[in-house]
Amino acid sequence: MSPPLRVVFAGTPDFAASSLAALLQSRHAVIAAYTQPDRPAGRGRKLAASPVKRLALEHGLPVLQPESLKAAEVQDELAELKADIMVVVAYGLILPQAVLDIPPRGCLNVHASLLPRWRGAAPIQRAIEAGDNESGVTIMQMDAGLDTGDMLLVKRTPITATTTGGELHDTLATLGGKAIVEVLDALASGAMTATPQPAEGVTYAAKLTKAEAELDFQQPAGTLAAKVRAFNPWPVAWCAHGKERLRLLMATASSLRDGESPQPPGTLLEHAPDALRIACGAQGTEVLQVTRAQLPGGKPLAVRDLLNARSEALVPGLLLGHAFEETS
Missing domain, CATH: 3.40.50.170 (Formyl transferase, N-terminal domain)
Incomplete structure (x- = not known):
C-alpha cells in the first residue's frame, strides 16, 4: 500500500x-x-x-x-x-x-x-x-x-x-x-x-440574503415551492400575516380544485386536511400548498397541528403578503 x-x-x-x-x-x-x-x-x-x-x-x-x-x-x-x-x-x-x-x-x-x-x-x-x-x-x-x-x-x-x-x-x-x-x-x-x-x-x-426570503405570490407555484424548500432552514421563506410574518417551511405546487375560481394572489383558499392552500401566479390560477409553517410567536408545526391549535389565525379568504405595504 x-x-x-x-x-x-x-x-x-x-x-x-x-x-x-x-x-x-x-x-x-x-x-x-x-x-x-x-x-x-x-x-x-x-x-x-x-x-x-x-x-x-x-x-x-x-x-x-x-x-x-x-x-x-x-x-x-x-x-x-x-x-x-x-x-x-x-x-x-x-x-x-x-x-x-x-x-x-x-x-x-x-x-x-x-x-x-x-x-x-x-x-x-x-x-x-x-x-x-x-x-x-x-x-x-x-x-x-x-x-x-x-x-x-x-x-x-x-x-x-x-x-x-x-x-x-x-x-x-x-x-x-x-x-x-x-x-x-x-x-x-x-x-x-x-x-x-x-x-x-x-x-x-450568489450568496443568500434575508431580503430574498419574502415570497411574491404573483410568481408561479413551482417557483415559490422551490424557494420555500431551498430556504429551509435559512433564511426561511415568509409572507406578511397582518402586521407580522408567517414563515413557510415546506410546500409543493398544486392547482385549483374543480369548480374553484381564481383568487387574488396571496389569498388563503379553503384548506386541505393537512395543508394551507394559497392562490398564486399572475392570475391567481395556481396554488402553493404549504404543509409546514410557523405563526408569529409559535413553533414550526405541521399544518394539520397548526390548524388544530390556531385555526382562527388562518381563516380562508385572508389575504397574505400585503399588510406590510398597507400599514407602511
Whole structure:
C-alpha cells in the first residue's frame, strides 16, 4: 500500500467538519487545521469557535486562525508544516496563488455542486431554488479562479420534490467526506487524474440574503415551492400575516380544485386536511400548498397541528403578503 498523505485541512462550518471527520478516520495524517477566527454568536454575542475548530481540538490537532493568508509570515507557517496536500472545504478565505503553490500536491476543494453548474457561495440552495433534479459534490484541484479548477471526482444525489436546503446540505456533507477520502487514496497510489471543467453549463450561485426570503405570490407555484424548500432552514421563506410574518417551511405546487375560481394572489383558499392552500401566479390560477409553517410567536408545526391549535389565525379568504405595504 502506498504511504499515507500528510494533509493540512482548511474549513469552517458544519459542512466542512464532516469532511474533516472523514479524513480523521482515514489512513491519511491530518497534521493541522486552518479555520476562521472565532466570531461573536448567539444572544450574548460571545466569541464562538467554528465546528472545524471544535472537532480539531477534540482530536488534538494544531489549529491556526489567521485573518488572511496573504501575509508572508502566514505562508511561511503553512510551508513549515510540510504537508503533501491541502484540503479546503467552505473555509471562507481566499487562497492566494502563493498558498496554492505551497503543498507539493496542491490544494483540493470539496464543492457542493455538479461543477461547472453552481460555482460560488450558495450552490446547495440555488440548485433547489432553480428546480434542479440532482446535485452532488465535486472534488476539484484548486486554481486562482472561482471554482474553476480541474475535477478529480464527482458524486451525485437526487433532489426530490420535498428536499429542503438543510436535508441536501447534510447529504452532501456526508458525500463530500467520503469523496475526499476516495480521492486522497487514489492520489496516494497514483491512480487518478484531473479533468478540465466543461466550458458550457457554467452558472453562479450568489450568496443568500434575508431580503430574498419574502415570497411574491404573483410568481408561479413551482417557483415559490422551490424557494420555500431551498430556504429551509435559512433564511426561511415568509409572507406578511397582518402586521407580522408567517414563515413557510415546506410546500409543493398544486392547482385549483374543480369548480374553484381564481383568487387574488396571496389569498388563503379553503384548506386541505393537512395543508394551507394559497392562490398564486399572475392570475391567481395556481396554488402553493404549504404543509409546514410557523405563526408569529409559535413553533414550526405541521399544518394539520397548526390548524388544530390556531385555526382562527388562518381563516380562508385572508389575504397574505400585503399588510406590510398597507400599514407602511
